Amino acid sequence: xxxxxxxxxxxxxxxxxxxxxxxxxxxxxxxxxxxxxxxxxxxxxxxxxxxxxxxxxxxxxxxxxxxxxxxxxxxxxxxxxxxxxxxxxxxxxxxxxxxxxxxxxxxxxxxxxxxxxxxxxxxxxx
Numbered sequence: 001x002x003x004x005x006x007x008x009x010x011x012x013x014x015x016x017x018x019x020x021x022x023x024x025x026x027x028x029x030x031x032x033x034x035x036x037x038x039x040x041x042x043x044x045x046x047x048x049x050x051x052x053x054x055x056x057x058x059x060x061x062x063x064x065x066x067x068x069x070x071x072x073x074x075x076x077x078x079x080x081x082x083x084x085x086x087x088x089x090x091x092x093x094x095x096x097x098x099x100x101x102x103x104x105x106x107x108x109x110x111x112x113x114x115x116x117x118x119x120x121x122x123x124x125x126x
Contacts (some may be wrong), residue, residue: 008052008068013062014102019048019101025108034059034070036119038106047104051064053096054080059103062091070103 006014011027018025025046029038037059038044046061054060054073061070062082069083074091081100084089108116 009063012061012063012068015046016100019046022048025101025102027071031069033086034072035086035087036105036116037069037072037085039068039111039115041108041109043109044113045104045107046101049099049102054099054102061099061100062094063098064094066090066092 012124015025015027024045027046028041028043030040032040044059049060051077054074057071059070060073060080060082062066062080064071064082069084071084071089072091073080074083075081079093079095081091081093082090
């Protein structure tokens with residue numbers, strides 16, 4: 001089964017079920033909201049949330065008003081404030097129940113390492 005072809009809502013429920021049982025799930029990312037941390041086409045490993053829930057700085061799979069997406073946790077009180085790393089992506093607030101799991105690791109695509117190095121070099125030249 002190709003997870004990258006599942007409708008977003010089905011993917012969210014599958015990720016919640018698999019990681020809720022302590023499992024891991026690997027999927028290919030589409031979209032640019034998390035660049036430069038995660039580039040489109042790279043794979044992420046989704047893992048269960050910690051017992052205390054997501055921490056500030058964690059990247060989570062969440063159901064947001066804009067749809068199901070990976071975003072970083074910026075604040076935790078009273079709801080979770082999520083935002084993409086890409087400056088053009090917006091932020092939103094969600095209840096903890098709207099978070100399925102967290103990103104445990106990123107598996108770079110063929111050009112991922114080069115893009116990361118280039119992004120860091122650009123950031124240092126500004």
